[in-house]
Amino acid sequence: MKIGVLVKQVAGSESPLRIDSNEKWVDEGSVDFATNESDSYALEEALQIIERSGGEGEVVVISMGPADRTPKIIREALAKGGHRAIHIQEEAPYETDPFMVASIFAESIKDESFDLVLSGLQSDDLGSGQTGVILGELLGMSTATLVMGVELQDGKLRVKRELESGWFQWVTLPFPACITIQSGLNQPRYPSLKGIMGAKKKEIKSIAKGDIKVSGTPMQEFSKLYSHKAEKRTEMIEGSADQIVEKMVDIFKKEIKAI
Amino acid sequence: MDILVVLEGVNGTIHRISKEALVAAQALGKDINQKVSVLAFGKDSANLSKEASGFNVNEVILVEDDNLNSYSADAYAETIKQVVEKESPNFVIMGYSYLVRDFFPKVSARLQKPLITDVIGYKTDGGKTLYTKQVIHGKLTVDIESKVEGPVLVGFQSAAYSADNLENGSAEIRTVAVALDSAQLKTTSEEPFQEESGGVDLTAADKIISIGRGVGKEENMPMVKDLAVALKAEIGASRPIVDSGWLPNSHQVGSSGQSVTPNLYLALGISGAIQHVVGMKGSKNIVAINRDPDAPIFEVADYGIVGDILEIVPKLTESLKNQ
Numbered sequence: 001m002k003i004g005v006l007v008k009q010v011a012g013s014e015s016p017l018r019i020d021s022n023e024k025w026v027d028e029g030s031v032d033f034a035t036n037e038s039d040s041y042a043l044e045e046a047l048q049i050i051e052r053s054g055g056e057g058e059v060v061v062i063s064m065g066p067a068d069r070t071p072k073i074i075r076e077a078l079a080k081g082g083h084r085a086i087h088i089q090e091e092a093p094y095e096t097d098p099f100m101v102a103s104i105f106a107e108s109i110k111d112e113s114f115d116l117v118l119s120g121l122q123s124d125d126l127g128s129g130q131t132g133v134i135l136g137e138l139l140g141m142s143t144a145t146l147v148m149g150v151e152l153q154d155g156k157l158r159v160k161r162e163l164e165s166g167w168f169q170w171v172t173l174p175f176p177a178c179i180t181i182q183s184g185l186n187q188p189r190y191p192s193l194k195g196i197m198g199a200k201k202k203e204i205k206s207i208a209k210g211d212i213k214v215s216g217t218p219m220q221e222f223s224k225l226y227s228h229k230a231e232k233r234t235e236m237i238e239g240s241a242d243q244i245v246e247k248m249v250d251i252f253k254k255e256i257k258a259i
Numbered sequence: 260m261d262i263l264v265v266l267e268g269v270n271g272t273i274h275r276i277s278k279e280a281l282v283a284a285q286a287l288g289k290d291i292n293q294k295v296s297v298l299a300f301g302k303d304s305a306n307l308s309k310e311a312s313g314f315n316v317n318e319v320i321l322v323e324d325d326n327l328n329s330y331s332a333d334a335y336a337e338t339i340k341q342v343v344e345k346e347s348p349n350f351v352i353m354g355y356s357y358l359v360r361d362f363f364p365k366v367s368a369r370l371q372k373p374l375i376t377d378v379i380g381y382k383t384d385g386g387k388t389l390y391t392k393q394v395i396h397g398k399l400t401v402d403i404e405s406k407v408e409g410p411v412l413v414g415f416q417s418a419a420y421s422a423d424n425l426e427n428g429s430a431e432i433r434t435v436a437v438a439l440d441s442a443q444l445k446t447t448s449e450e451p452f453q454e455e456s457g458g459v460d461l462t463a464a465d466k467i468i469s470i471g472r473g474v475g476k477e478e479n480m481p482m483v484k485d486l487a488v489a490l491k492a493e494i495g496a497s498r499p500i501v502d503s504g505w506l507p508n509s510h511q512v513g514s515s516g517q518s519v520t521p522n523l524y525l526a527l528g529i530s531g532a533i534q535h536v537v538g539m540k541g542s543k544n545i546v547a548i549n550r551d552p553d554a555p556i557f558e559v560a561d562y563g564i565v566g567d568i569l570e571i572v573p574k575l576t577e578s579l580k581n582q
Contacts, residue, residue: 013396013472013530014551026395037499098374099367121360125395128376133364142445143332145361163357163451164417164514169330170449184502219373219407223389228400231540234563244564245574248546249582251562252490256544258466258523259490259582 001057003046004109005082006119006132007039009065009073013124023224024093035073038120042181044188045150046118047081053152062109064088064101064209071204078199079191085202090209096126097218102134107212110139116157117178121146129180136178144171145180261293263320263348265339266311267356271303273310276354278422280415283381284352285315285426290383293349296320297430300338301327308432315428320346326439330358330448334439336365341437343370348410355414357514367412373405374412377533379419392416397532397555417514418537458509461495466523469495469512469539473528473549473568477505483527486572489579495519497535513538527568531556548572 012034018027050057061082067089074085122129136143149160157173162182237247252258264284267274288295299307300322308321326334353359367374380391389402405411468487487494495512513535524542540559547560548568557563
């Protein structure tokens with residue numbers, strides 16, 4: 001089986017964020033980057049699918065992002081067991097329209113003829129949650145989203161989709177398929193020392209985004225990025241740990257009547 | 260047609276999230292002077308259309324087709340595409356549930372029209388409509404605009420609007436036919452099922468201590484459990500804790516888990532992603548401790564503490580024991 005996995009580098013969950021002067025994105029100088037969380041689960045699932053089928057096949061890591069920082073997460077994915085990578089090099093301002101992003105991926109990987117393409121269900125930065133599905137549509141693949149379980153059955157793919165509030169649904173798809181993975185369906189591995197050394201020799205094919213010909217222009221655009229207003233007035237409790245605890249207990253007793 | 264709200268059914272009735280989206284559409288319709296119509300399709304579509312005919316909408320469009328009796332992403336997407344092509348709405352709106360996420364992007368791809376997702380509000384500015392959503396771990400907000408002519412597809416985030424504000428009225432039902440080729444429907448689905456029923460019921464809890472990524476490692480779990488005993492509280496969690504296997508799924512609070520409304524919700528090391536917040540923002544008193552002063556949890560908290568839970572929690576437990 002030949003599997004492509006889309007991974008994206010995003011601001012980490014505790015990264016400081018400063019809005020850039022153009023009010024369209026953040027100043028990247030202050031950002032701590034990480035691999036998008038659900039993409040890590042997608043990569044792990046791809047590696048396990050290959051392992052379950054006796055090591056037959058290939059996992060190709062695909063990422064779009066700037067040349068200076070994206071190779072870090074690509075190398076990490078290769079160190080975990082990806083066989084080779086495709087890096088679409090993009091410089092700021094980054095594409096935020098999911099249809100354009102999917103079109104660029106589709107054009108870049110159409111000749112690979114993947115049996116299966118995996119990605120996280122959404123990016124933790126833009127969060128449009130559409131790229132995988134639109135990519136599948138553009139490549140004529142079957143699609144499913146929020147996948148929490150993957151089985152190969154009679155030459156088809158049977159996946160467990162998450163619905164809300166503890167509900168699930170099994171969906172069966174023919175190959176080629178493009179599915180998006182929900183966090184939590186496996187335990188992503190750490191790269192081994194041997195994996196890290198081996199990754200240095202693995203192929204990363206770089207393509208400039210400008211060299212990828214896609215038709216059309218962005219259908220949606222960021223108008224303005226800003227900090228939101230709090231929904232409530234929050235009373236901040238400050239002081240040493242002992243003082244904070246004393247105030248909390250007082251609030252629990254007198255204001256909230258919880259004790 | 261002006262605004263088309265596409266309804267999702269669940270157990271023969273209209274899904275709460277669809278009603279919330281309809282509330283948003285009714286408000287938008289008033290602001291920009293456009294009429295709101297709804298589309299009912301899928302299993303139990305006749306029942307859904309009857310229910311919808313009691314809402315304050317212009318008309319109810321009903322699609323009935325045997326290919327829609329069980330869920331198929333291709334059939335659902337193709338149905339909406341064909342109705343949009345026939346009726347030419349300016350806006351196509353859905354509540355962005357976990358099912359809708361599976362097929363609404365297909366409609367965007369097939370119509371080549373923009374889909375803006377997890378929208379929490381809108382603004383009208385001159386002739387333009389801007390759609391507001393949260394980005395980058397829910398820490399920042401962005402206004403997005405459509406750059407093309409013709410329909411814009413909008414998916415509203417759960418709980419962005421209250422279904423209680425739905426305006427009732429009466430509307431006619433009109434049947435519209437679609438042509439679905441079963442050879443083009445790639446996937447088949449089984450009936451939805453619920454896992455792990457009989458787990459912890461947090462919905463009735465008076466006090467909940469809820470933990471997130473900030474707990475750091477599994478070895479810190481006894482510290483949390485000690486506090487729960489001292490405070491006589493149930494333990495909830497955000498998704499990363501459940502994903503890591505530190506607590507069973509039944510403890511999860513948020514769109515994937517339970518929606519809770521305790522008197523006290525003590526959030527420990529929870530950043531406050533919107534998927535979590537929708538499940539707990541109805542709590543009467545929210546107290547949040549987080550190292551990150553920019554964590555979005557502080558936006559919904561009544562009391563906030565920027566600090567290290569590993570330092571504060573053991574002291575809090577001791578103090579509560581001595582009360």
